[in-house]
Amino acid sequence: MIQTKPLQHxxxxxxxxxxxxxxxxxxxxxxxxxxxxxxxxTTDSVSDIxxxxxxxxxxxxxxxGRQKGFRHRAxxxxxxxxxxxxKLSHNVLVLGPAAYRDPKRVALGLDKAMEFYLWVETFFGFxxxxxTCKEMAFVLAKGNNLKGLWHFLKEMSRRENGGLVSxxxxxxxIKVLGExxxxxxxxxxxxxxxxxxxxxxxxxxxxxxxxxxxxxNFNKARFLLEQMELPGFRCPPDVYTYTILIxxxxxxxxxxxxRKAIRRRLYEANHLFREMLFKGFVPDVxxxxxxxxxxxxxxxxxxxxxxxxxxxxxxxxxxxxxxNSFIRYYCAVNEIDKGIEMMRRMQQMNHGAATNSxxxxxxxxxxxxxxxxxxxxFLLELIxxxxxxxxYTYKLVSDALxxxxxxxxxDDELHKRIRNGIESRCRQVMKVxxxxxxxxxxxxxxxx
Numbered sequence: 384m385i386q387t388k389p390l391q392h393x394x395x396x397x398x399x400x401x402x403x404x405x406x407x408x409x410x411x412x413x414x415x416x417x418x419x420x421x422x423x424x425t426t427d428s429v430s431d432i433x434x435x436x437x438x439x440x441x442x443x444x445x446x447x448g449r450q451k452g453f454r455h456r457a458x459x460x461x462x463x464x465x466x467x468x469x470k471l472s473h474n475v476l477v478l479g480p481a482a483y484r485d486p487k488r489v490a491l492g493l494d495k496a497m498e499f500y501l502w503v504e505t506f507f508g509f510x511x512x513x514x515t516c517k518e519m520a521f522v523l524a525k526g527n528n529l530k531g532l533w534h535f536l537k538e539m540s541r542r543e544n545g546g547l548v549s550x551x552x553x554x555x556x557i558k559v560l561g562e563x564x565x566x567x568x569x570x571x572x573x574x575x576x577x578x579x580x581x582x583x584x585x586x587x588x589x590x591x592x593x594x595x596x597x598x599x600n601f602n603k604a605r606f607l608l609e610q611m612e613l614p615g616f617r618c619p620p621d622v623y624t625y626t627i628l629i630x631x632x633x634x635x636x637x638x639x640x641x642r643k644a645i646r647r648r649l650y651e652a653n654h655l656f657r658e659m660l661f662k663g664f665v666p667d668v669x670x671x672x673x674x675x676x677x678x679x680x681x682x683x684x685x686x687x688x689x690x691x692x693x694x695x696x697x698x699x700x701x702x703x704x705x706x707n708s709f710i711r712y713y714c715a716v717n718e719i720d721k722g723i724e725m726m727r728r729m730q731q732m733n734h735g736a737a738t739n740s741x742x743x744x745x746x747x748x749x750x751x752x753x754x755x756x757x758x759x760x761f762l763l764e765l766i767x768x769x770x771x772x773x774x775y776t777y778k779l780v781s782d783a784l785x786x787x788x789x790x791x792x793x794d795d796e797l798h799k800r801i802r803n804g805i806e807s808r809c810r811q812v813m814k815v816x817x818x819x820x821x822x823x824x825x826x827x828x829x830x831x
Contacts, residue, residue, distance in 0.1 A: 411502035440492025443483035561594030596631030633677025703735030714748035771804030
């Protein structure tokens with residue numbers, strides 16, 4: 384029986400009982416529907432339940448301690464689902480998003496999610512809308528059930544009420560498939576938009592170009608960009624389209640580790656930037672940051688400074704990320720004073736507040752150069768600014784002060800404040816681990 388409560392109560396009152404029924408593999412039938420005294424199903428409640436399915440069924444035990452705020456890192460190559468299935472059947476280790484997943488549990492989550500989706504519609508007369516349809520499509524995509532996904536989208540697009548499968552839904556689905564490493568499938572979804580009675584817009588093009596760039600398929604990404612640049616095309620590119628390609632060229636070049644590939648990709652990024660200016664687009668701070676960071680990390684400081692001056696001429700205000708790229712470069716090449724000068728300039732111009740990301744390279748460089756007392760001053764300045772240094776950085780400076788006999792320069796109260804801050808940061812991470820551990824214990828007990 385599903386305990387129903389007023390809508391103003393927390394979402395756990397509805398989500399947890401339904402997820403518990405799914406975990407116990409109980410059927411969603413007429414008997415369960417008759418035991419539900421009220422009709423608690425709204426668009427938000429159904430969407431919350433479908434959104435919780437991947438977390439309880441698709442997440443592997445190795446994901447314990449992963450924090451919600453962290454960005455998901457997508458694989459850097461196209462996944463082969465047939466090969467992964469073959470490896471799982473022969474007990475061979477599978478790497479990537481499917482690593483350490485339980486195939487039976489994934490299949491159970493997919494079946495129960497679809498069963499619940501049809502159950503609320505059949506027994507309660509709930510009318511699905513675009514939001515619930517989108518969440519169900521996400522479940523199928525994250526569970527890698529592509530045949531079921533295409534069939535589901537066709538069925539939803541044929542319904543009389545219409546509007547269930549929209550361009551925004553397909554765009555978000557392309558993003559999910561790209562994050563799962565299924566870029567070819569995301570491209571197929573993009574080309575099938577006409578079958579679902581949708582027309583691609585610039586956001587859909589940007590999303591598929593981003594997915595292609597993440598796996599290094601720049602030829603197809605450039606083909607789509609050239610298609611958008613055709614005269615009279617209904618979806619002309621915008622600043623974000625060029626920024627995606629420029630950022631991807633810089634990131635992918637450094638991941639290759641090949642000097643020739645780095646030189647070629649950075650040439651393409653700079654050429655695309657100039658082409659963007661020639662066509663009348665005004666680059667924003669994100670575009671400049673991507674190109675400056677790529678130039679700094681490949682020791683092209685001259686070009687990076689040219690871009691920095693160009694930012695000021697175009698009244699594009701740099702931010703902390705812009706200055707941090709220069710600070711990291713100068714500290715890496717042992718030009719610490721120039722790195723400090725860049726940080727002071729950022730503070731004087733009010734272009735951002737110096738935080739851990741700004742001070743850490745300077746502290747490490749000063750320690751390596753033997754300028755221990757200056758490192759101590761910057762550590763105190765960091766703490767006075769309201770930030771707590773990383774544990775490794777704090778230990779590095781403390782050991783350096785002890786080695787030169789200057790440990791007394793930092794009082795015990797300050798040491799205690801730093802340690803308490805580091806411990807508080809660790810406790811915040813451990814809270815996530817404890818919650819996930821409890822979930823895993825519940826799963827084990829149910830299986831036993």
